[in-house]
Amino acid sequence: MQKKSKSWSVIALLSVVALVLPTTQSIAAPKGKFKLCVALGGIAGILGTLGTEGDPVAKAGAKKRGWAYYEVNNKLDAQTAVKNADLLVRQKCSAVIMFNGRPEVNPTIAKKLAKAKIPVITYDIGQPGWYFLGIDNLAAGEAGGEALGKLVKEKWNCQPDLVLQSQASGAGIVDAMRTGGMITGMKKICPDIPASKIKIFEGNGEIAVAQPAARDILAANPTAKKIAVVGINDAGVVGPALAARQLGSDYDVLAWGQDGNLIAGDNVNPDLKGSVLYFLEGYSAYAFEVLDQIAKGTPPKMQDKATNPAVLVKPCPVSAAQAKNIPIDKVRVANLAKNPSKTLYALYCPK
Amino acid sequence: MSINSNEQRRSPLYPRRIFFGTGDSGNILALLILWFTLIGASAINNSLFLSKTTFNAVVFNMCILGVLAIGQALIVLSGGILDLSLAVPLILTGCLSVIFYDRGWSTLPLLIFSVLISGIVGLINAFFIVVLKINPLIVTLGTGFAGGGLLLILFDRAMVNPESWIANFGISYSLGVPSAWWPMVLFTIFMHILIKYSRPGRRVVAVGGNPVAAKVSGISLKRYRFATFFFASIIAGVAGVIFAAFTPEIRPSSGTLYTLPMIAAVVLAGFSLAGGSGNFLALFISVGFLSTVPTALVFFGLESLWEPFFQGVILIVAVSLDALRTKKTVTKG
Amino acid sequence: MASPNTSIDSNENLPSSLSRVPVMEAINVSKSFGAVNALIEASTSLYSGEVKAIVGDNGAGKSTFLKILSGLIQPDTGEMRFEGNPVKFEAPIQALNLGIQTVYQDLALIDTMTATQNVFVGREKLSPNPLLRAFRIVDDKEMTANAMGVLSELGIKIPSLKETVRKMSGGQRQCLAIARAMLFGHKLIILDEPTAALGVHESAQVLTVINKVREKGLAVVLVSHNMQHVFEISDSVLVMRLGKSIATKRTEDSSTQEIVGLITGAIAP
Numbered sequence: 001m002q003k004k005s006k007s008w009s010v011i012a013l014l015s016v017v018a019l020v021l022p023t024t025q026s027i028a029a030p031k032g033k034f035k036l037c038v039a040l041g042g043i044a045g046i047l048g049t050l051g052t053e054g055d056p057v058a059k060a061g062a063k064k065r066g067w068a069y070y071e072v073n074n075k076l077d078a079q080t081a082v083k084n085a086d087l088l089v090r091q092k093c094s095a096v097i098m099f100n101g102r103p104e105v106n107p108t109i110a111k112k113l114a115k116a117k118i119p120v121i122t123y124d125i126g127q128p129g130w131y132f133l134g135i136d137n138l139a140a141g142e143a144g145g146e147a148l149g150k151l152v153k154e155k156w157n158c159q160p161d162l163v164l165q166s167q168a169s170g171a172g173i174v175d176a177m178r179t180g181g182m183i184t185g186m187k188k189i190c191p192d193i194p195a196s197k198i199k200i201f202e203g204n205g206e207i208a209v210a211q212p213a214a215r216d217i218l219a220a221n222p223t224a225k226k227i228a229v230v231g232i233n234d235a236g237v238v239g240p241a242l243a244a245r246q247l248g249s250d251y252d253v254l255a256w257g258q259d260g261n262l263i264a265g266d267n268v269n270p271d272l273k274g275s276v277l278y279f280l281e282g283y284s285a286y287a288f289e290v291l292d293q294i295a296k297g298t299p300p301k302m303q304d305k306a307t308n309p310a311v312l313v314k315p316c317p318v319s320a321a322q323a324k325n326i327p328i329d330k331v332r333v334a335n336l337a338k339n340p341s342k343t344l345y346a347l348y349c350p351k
Numbered sequence: 352m353s354i355n356s357n358e359q360r361r362s363p364l365y366p367r368r369i370f371f372g373t374g375d376s377g378n379i380l381a382l383l384i385l386w387f388t389l390i391g392a393s394a395i396n397n398s399l400f401l402s403k404t405t406f407n408a409v410v411f412n413m414c415i416l417g418v419l420a421i422g423q424a425l426i427v428l429s430g431g432i433l434d435l436s437l438a439v440p441l442i443l444t445g446c447l448s449v450i451f452y453d454r455g456w457s458t459l460p461l462l463i464f465s466v467l468i469s470g471i472v473g474l475i476n477a478f479f480i481v482v483l484k485i486n487p488l489i490v491t492l493g494t495g496f497a498g499g500g501l502l503l504i505l506f507d508r509a510m511v512n513p514e515s516w517i518a519n520f521g522i523s524y525s526l527g528v529p530s531a532w533w534p535m536v537l538f539t540i541f542m543h544i545l546i547k548y549s550r551p552g553r554r555v556v557a558v559g560g561n562p563v564a565a566k567v568s569g570i571s572l573k574r575y576r577f578a579t580f581f582f583a584s585i586i587a588g589v590a591g592v593i594f595a596a597f598t599p600e601i602r603p604s605s606g607t608l609y610t611l612p613m614i615a616a617v618v619l620a621g622f623s624l625a626g627g628s629g630n631f632l633a634l635f636i637s638v639g640f641l642s643t644v645p646t647a648l649v650f651f652g653l654e655s656l657w658e659p660f661f662q663g664v665i666l667i668v669a670v671s672l673d674a675l676r677t678k679k680t681v682t683k684g
Numbered sequence: 685m686a687s688p689n690t691s692i693d694s695n696e697n698l699p700s701s702l703s704r705v706p707v708m709e710a711i712n713v714s715k716s717f718g719a720v721n722a723l724i725e726a727s728t729s730l731y732s733g734e735v736k737a738i739v740g741d742n743g744a745g746k747s748t749f750l751k752i753l754s755g756l757i758q759p760d761t762g763e764m765r766f767e768g769n770p771v772k773f774e775a776p777i778q779a780l781n782l783g784i785q786t787v788y789q790d791l792a793l794i795d796t797m798t799a800t801q802n803v804f805v806g807r808e809k810l811s812p813n814p815l816l817r818a819f820r821i822v823d824d825k826e827m828t829a830n831a832m833g834v835l836s837e838l839g840i841k842i843p844s845l846k847e848t849v850r851k852m853s854g855g856q857r858q859c860l861a862i863a864r865a866m867l868f869g870h871k872l873i874i875l876d877e878p879t880a881a882l883g884v885h886e887s888a889q890v891l892t893v894i895n896k897v898r899e900k901g902l903a904v905v906l907v908s909h910n911m912q913h914v915f916e917i918s919d920s921v922l923v924m925r926l927g928k929s930i931a932t933k934r935t936e937d938s939s940t941q942e943i944v945g946l947i948t949g950a951i952a953p
């Protein structure tokens with residue numbers, strides 16, 4: 001066999017290749033002006049345009065208020081996120097909006113920013129000492145569940161053969177609120193669905209996991225043909241819906257997702273009857289509730305937990321038909337930037 | 352004893368041990384017993400287990416894993432130890448097929464090109480292994496890691512058009528079974544014939560069994576290393592087409608889901624990690640068994656959360672059997 | 685007609701060979717590995733129907749010399765001739781193609797393959813059926829018959845040609861390796877310590893096989909540390925010392941004392 005010789009240097013080289021230099025965008029800051037800084041997440045699919053293409057809403061809001069503006073991208077990379085924290089301190093930001101998909105380094109980043117006395121607003125990922133801004137997961141779950149319940153009542157007279165609950169236990173409390181909330185919401189419409197008909201399984205919010213797991217459950221319940229599906233996100237319910245398609249044409253599936261990833265945009269999944277939109281790309285419209293108070297010198301009291309948030313974003317349940325009339329996230333966010341006093345919910349959620 | 356047809360029958364001094372023997376037929380029989388025991392136990396537990404739906408569910412479970420395991424087995428057989436980067440061609444092919452589809456390519460060239468381009472991953476592996484003489488395990492760990500990261504940066508996610516041929520392939524049936532099963536079946540037959548009865552196959556085994564002996568017999572190690580790593584990537588690319596057919600939203604991180612199961616399948620099938628021995632029919636049964644486990648678990652009322660646990664246990668048991676096999680023959684020799 | 689290189693092997697006194705061109709010659713061949721001079725102007729001539737034994741202390745350069753003869757490594761300087769014509773081997777395959785076969789010390793066989801497969805590794809016979817041939821399908825029947833033929837010709841006994849060779853004894857493995865060499869090496873067989881690590885009975889078996897190979901008219905060159913074996917099997921002995929070929933003796937005209945003296949340096953060449 002070959003001898004390992006230059007192996008470690010090669011691995012080091014490869015890891016360096018995997019890293020990408022951070023990119024920045026800014027409005028120049030005259031001295032003494034309030035300076036808003038945004039650290040983007042770096043993954044488009046899960047974060048929408050907020051991931052990669054900048055945050056025009058925060059930028060427009062800052063401009064309207066006469067603030068300076070500075071933006072970095074965490075690139076979904078822990079090291080980059082830590083480096084960016086140093087950059088934000090050097091930039092003397094007055095406040096930071098943080099979206100970091102690698103929360104394991106958040107304590108490090110928090111220490112650096114706290115030392116420079118820079119207040120932080122975090123999106124969806126809790127960190128002690130940072131204002132928590134996020135979707136109201138419980139409301140999102142219940143709203144989706146109610147919408148699905150109405151369909152189940154209408155089509156099956158509240159008598160599905162099986163309810164598949166595609167959970168992602170790794171997401172912890174968020175999963176409990178969303179998938180649990182969907183069951184709660186559905187039971188508001190159809191209170192008599194027995195617990196024995198609800199099958200909870202691990203789908204990890206991922207088609208590649210949820211699909212085979214659901215296939216096996218369907219095989220183990222061969223008489224069940226009317227299937228309702230709830231889950232932590234769209235992918236988590238599309239997987240089971242597709243599993244039923246694979247196993248035969250005699251299945252009737254009602255799948256309602258969360259997060260709207262697979263219902264709006266260019267490739268709408270035909271298996272989704274509806275989803276709940278969070279309008280993630282418009283979060284920054286809500287952030288100004290906190291930012292304006294910080295700028296005034298009267299910061300609000302610290303609320304840093306998902307269970308005790310500083311700002312809750314209102315979720316918006318939409319059916320597949322309604323979703324067709326909602327433009328893609330790029331258009332939405334551009335429109336919001338033009339109307340900085342509104343939210344995406346106000347602009348786009350079907351009444 | 353001398354060489355004549357009478358002596359060709361096996362001598363009693365060299366019996367084929369069912370569980371620990373190197374004889375292929377013994378191994379296949381042992382795996383079949385294992386598989387049927389699982390099926391039997393599941394059927395006794397719940398007679399509904401023996402249904403066409405269960406059969407199809409298991410078959411669907413086999414499709415991606417089976418093809419990937421064949422690629423991995425080729426690496427193991429040829430003495431490449433393991434290719435830990437096969438998730439990269441898997442995802443790359445899936446993403447490329449989406450990109451080419453969105454650009455209006457027709458099905459056949461789209462499939463051929465996405466699979467061929469993924470072969471590059473294997474060539475990169477072979478380059479580091481053959482030219483720079485680095486341990487394959489370290490090379491493929493590195494390319495798997497870097498490749499996975501790069502895919503995340505390049506693609507983020509890919510959305511398979513529900514109208515496309517690929518999406519339809521994922522739910523269609525041919526000759527009464529899921530269409531996506533056939534690649535695995537055909538690859539198994541092809542590889543079995545290639546390895547057992549063809550000249551290049553014999554040389555793959557020789558290179559894996561004793562590279563120095565193969566070299567002094569005039570076989571080019573470099574050529575065979577390049578070929579095996581290239582074809583393993585190509586095969587993983589075909590698995591990537593099936594992955595795209597099953598997964599409307601392809602996420603680069605999903606590829607690693609298969610790494611452990613495919614190694615478990617190869618080792619359980621009796622492929623020696625030392626290289627040079629293994630049988631592709633046994634691999635088929637091994638994949639069948641491993642694909643029945645999650646379905647059976649559900650019938651036994653265990654959550655799918657238990658699946659990784661059982662896969663891990665099976666891997667350890669299989670590796671221990673492999674070690675035992677090797678030890679036995681060493682002490683015998 | 686006098687051989688053009690009798691002067692090179694000055695110690696050689698082989699009336700029977702003078703009229704013949706050697707199968708293989710190495711003339712003043714040198715090879716160093718970094719600072720180690722493994723071979724220093726070593727020379728030898730190998731004739732068909734004759735067994736040459738190479739003897740010498742550990743590190744004398746015997747294995748290196750064999751590797752150069754088999755094309756596995758290339759000499760730094762010096763000349764190689766095959767049947768009188770200069771040759772330069774860049775890879776073992778070139779030597780193989782000329783009918784030169786080597787049995788290496790421990791790496792002769794592939795444990796996971798059967799006896800037949802081992803015999804034909806790298807030289808698999810393709811099926812006569814043109815369609816199967818196009819798909820590179822091998823002809824196992826023909827190969828097994830061929831292997832059986834050469835094994836019985838050499839009187840080699842092996843339990844089954846269809847079992848992996850892993851379970852065979854050391855003697856059986858060595859004989860099988862020699863049989864393979866004979867099947868393809870129609871000119872020269874090179875053996876590195878063929879009886880090392882073998883018992884008395886198994887060594888005798890191997891020597892019998894080597895004797896049969898000589899009777900077939902092939903040239904044989906082997907390395908051995910066992911003087912008894914050397915005197916039993918060889919026609920001439922090449923003594924190596926510190927990388928040099930210091931003497932070549934006709935076996936029948938020499939004695940163990942003389943050879944051992946040459947090896948240790950007690951007797952001057």
Ligand SMILES: Nc1ncnc2c1ncn2[C@@H]1O[C@H](COP(=O)(O)OP(=O)(O)O)[C@@H](O)[C@H]1O
Nearest residue numbers: 717720722740741742743744745746747748749
């Ligand atoms: N590949 C190699 N690299 C470095 N040194 C070598 C190599 N092969 C042989 N040598 C050295 O060359 C000398 C002769 O070795 P060798 O031909 O194996 O001797 P022998 O077979 O007579 O014991 C020794 O000193 C050995 O260490």
Ligand SMILES: [Mg+2]
Nearest residue numbers: 746747748876
């Ligand atoms: Mg030696």
